[in-house]
Amino acid sequence: MNDIIIDKAILHILDTSIGSPVLADKLMSFSPQADEFLKIHIARAMEDGDIKKGGFKNSDASVQEHSESCSPDTFDTEGFKRAISNLEPENFIIVSQQLAQNIFELALSNPAIPAADVLICHFKYDNGIYFGLLKFNYKQSYIHHFAMVGDEKETGIIQQNATIANESQKLDEFAFIRLDDFSVLIKEKKYEINGGKEFYLSNRILNVTTDLSPKTKVKIVEKAAEKVIKEYYGEDPLRVSQLKTELKSCVDENSIVEIDRITNAVFDGNFSAQQRYKDEVAQKGISGRAFEVTSEIEKTVARKQKITTDTGIEISLPVDYLENQKKIEFIMNDDGTMSILIKAVNIR
Incomplete structure (x- = not known):
């Protein structure tokens, strides 16, 4: 496995069931377990058979509707490239918040797009520096429940609706942008938007064209x-x-x-x-x-x-x-x- 060095990361909570995103204002503090968890997912993603190569569309012909709740905006491709290449923590946080907000607003108005935790990071892999977006779509799972009822212990099983992929599970959606040439590696799924299915991550969020996987x-x-x-x-x-x-x-x-x-x-x-x-x-x-x-x-x-x-x-x-x-x-x-x-x- 290629060496992976994670320079910085931030996690935003995009739970559409609560009506507004929880956008972090500070970088993640990495424990050894969290660092290993993210490295495992990056390494697995890089070898995913469904990964597609892509590149940014020409900036002078790039009109993108970031979300259905916003009016159409001109997607400034060159500005976005400069923003994700800026390794300063303050700039990184702002860019990550904007991306997370765009994803949340699109998901809020299009329920087929899964709610998720979005982790955005800068990392080194195979002699390249990448801007990474990993979308941990929520999954249903079950945990035990324990409560004291008077002097008696009560146990049971309850459903958790907002758990994320564990180390052994593959992600359904992610994007890695190599910062020296702005080549894109992306895995995505089609979801229903405005009555038709489309790849929203490449078309509406990042404004990139892709090859087949x-x-x-x-x-x-x-x-x-x-x-x-x-x-x-x-x-x-x-x-x-x-x-x-x-x-x-x-x-x-x-x-x-x-x-x-x-x-x-x-x-x-x-x-x-x-x-x-x-x-x-x-x-x-x-x-x-x-x-x-x-x-x-x-x-x-x-x-x-x-x-x-x-x-x-x-x-x-x-x-x-x-x-x-x-x-x-x-x-x-x-x-x-x-x-x-x-x-x-x-x-x-």
């Missing part, structure tokens, strides 16, 4: 290939196995998925299918020829392939088996059906 891109690569395989080759588990194997190899070798490499491996020699695949991937939003994946994706991508027969039999196979004829063999029968021979296994 690595997890979304991997799904596009897989689904597009499976679609084109079906169009050109029908139900062909061998082609699908080539897709899974090549995708796993890309990720394991250098954490980069190369579109051309997968295209050539899966649709070798079929130029029409290759072009159809590239068009399908581009249409779904992948514009480049390669993209990086996070360590979270590396652990989960294409480790198994499930084969389902027309009679409902399901076979789940490790990807490493698919092209190893010592382990498994796909045999095309004269009648157009396929036999699957699984070799040298112990039954347990």
Whole structure:
């Protein structure tokens, strides 16, 4: 795990059930436990498969409605960059309060946006200095209750509606802005605003444009290939196995998925299918020829392939088996059906 040094942080309470935010006026005093808690969440967030890369929109074309309760304002992108780059505590507190107020007002008028504690910080990670916004959306949990009733002890279970994510839970929403180049890393969810769902954190709070997340891109690569395989080759588990194997190899070798490499491996020699695949991937939003994946994706991508027969039999196979004829063999029968021979296994 990369070293994380938290320079300063402040926590604002955005509980829409009480009608007004609790905006802190002082920086957090960090205990060792709080410091470790925040570092764990930052480290996990940096490797989240749903994280998206982004950048600020041009300031001369940036009109942003900070919240439904405010009239539309011109979002001063350059001013915002200067504000979050100012490491002085007094300025940091003011900027954090303004961001928290904007989020609260938007959530207050749009109940689908979860109430939360918002933690804003400056921290160092991987030789960069970041301005971070971590939104700890409230979750329901239960705790014990104890009271004295006369001389008798009474216990019970009560519901807590404003608890935040623990160390083992992933955050649904956060944004990290690297201060040397103002690149943005963001994870967000769509919520209903004015009758339609949208990404409010990037569109209405920070005014940034974003790329697709690595997890979304991997799904596009897989689904597009499976679609084109079906169009050109029908139900062909061998082609699908080539897709899974090549995708796993890309990720394991250098954490980069190369579109051309997968295209050539899966649709070798079929130029029409290759072009159809590239068009399908581009249409779904992948514009480049390669993209990086996070360590979270590396652990989960294409480790198994499930084969389902027309009679409902399901076979789940490790990807490493698919092209190893010592382990498994796909045999095309004269009648157009396929036999699957699984070799040298112990039954347990």
